[in-house]
Amino acid sequence: MGRKIHFTKMHGIGNDYIYIDSSLYKIGAPNAFSTQWSDRHKGIGSDGLVLIGKPTIGGADFSMRIFNADGSEAMMCGNASRCIGKYVYEKGLTREKLIRLQTLSGIKMLDLQVDVNDTVTSVTVDMGEPILDCPEQFCPKANLPEGTFVSIGNPHYVIFTDNVDCVGVLGKTLECHTAFPERCNIEFVRLNEDGSLRTRVWERGSGITMACGTGACATAVAAALTHRCGRTSNVVMDGGALHIEWRETDNHVYMTGPATFVFEGEIDIP
Numbered sequence: 001m002g003r004k005i006h007f008t009k010m011h012g013i014g015n016d017y018i019y020i021d022s023s024l025y026k027i028g029a030p031n032a033f034s035t036q037w038s039d040r041h042k043g044i045g046s047d048g049l050v051l052i053g054k055p056t057i058g059g060a061d062f063s064m065r066i067f068n069a070d071g072s073e074a075m076m077c078g079n080a081s082r083c084i085g086k087y088v089y090e091k092g093l094t095r096e097k098l099i100r101l102q103t104l105s106g107i108k109m110l111d112l113q114v115d116v117n118d119t120v121t122s123v124t125v126d127m128g129e130p131i132l133d134c135p136e137q138f139c140p141k142a143n144l145p146e147g148t149f150v151s152i153g154n155p156h157y158v159i160f161t162d163n164v165d166c167v168g169v170l171g172k173t174l175e176c177h178t179a180f181p182e183r184c185n186i187e188f189v190r191l192n193e194d195g196s197l198r199t200r201v202w203e204r205g206s207g208i209t210m211a212c213g214t215g216a217c218a219t220a221v222a223a224a225l226t227h228r229c230g231r232t233s234n235v236v237m238d239g240g241a242l243h244i245e246w247r248e249t250d251n252h253v254y255m256t257g258p259a260t261f262v263f264e265g266e267i268d269i270p
């Protein structure tokens with residue numbers, strides 16, 4: 001017999017996901033549900049599905065699993081991490097403002113900024129250390145535009161170009177390029193006159209999205225490595241901006257930005 005489950009739609013500067021408290025429901029086939037529910041015509045409409053659960057390891061308060069719109073599971077999601085911080089605090093699942101989130105890429109610390117009305121206005125996420133080594137099978141001689149590979153829980157290839165709108169033409173081809181055996185998220189970036197970084201992103205498994213948190217971190221790291229910026233920068237994506245700091249003292253990347261509730265609903269599952 002079918003049942004109804006409660007979901008919450010949230011976005012982080014336009015990167016929208018369906019959030020489900022998986023401690024309340026058993027979601028047997030999250031990959032298939034992500035594809036079905038993400039459909040913007042026949043489903044709820046989103047860039048993917050996020051399950052918020054109890055941690056399965058010590059030292060964490062909550063856990064996150066993130067599925068792209070094509071059903072593939074990712075190791076990490078920057079925008080969803082911030083949304084989870086707002087979700088667990090404002091829905092009363094915790095009173096803590098420092099939250100340890102278990103992800104497939106390790107435990108991430110969320111630092112919530114809360115106003116006098118007890119509303120979470122922004123969240124800073126310690127995204128950990130960037131990994132700059134290319135994947136083992138990466139073939140530098142492959143026919144790729146020049147770019148910088150940065151992994152920050154998931155893989156990104158950052159291309160500096162004046163024409164960031166080529167995301168629609170090149171994104172899919174580069175995501176699935178033979179240089180990236182596990183596919184890749186692709187960022188097209190232009191340095192603005194004010195020093196900010198205008199970025200358009202093609203996400204592995206979801207296509208063009210309005211923003212990508214890990215993509216913003218990868219962009220900032222690539223810009224610092226190539227001396228286009230210092231160690232702090234504002235990354236401006238289609239849906240808004242994130243502040244990124246690649247801290248010298250611990251080599252960690254810190255991402256700060258908002259998180260927003262959109263609506264709540266119920267959906268039938270078999």
Ligand SMILES: N[C@@H](CCC[C@H](N)C(=O)O)C(=O)O
Pocket residue numbers: 015066068073074075076077078079080154155185203204205206211212213214215
């Ligand atoms: N939107 C995310 C990243 C989601 C996963 C990515 N598409 C992948 O497959 O690696 C973010 O905000 O970081």
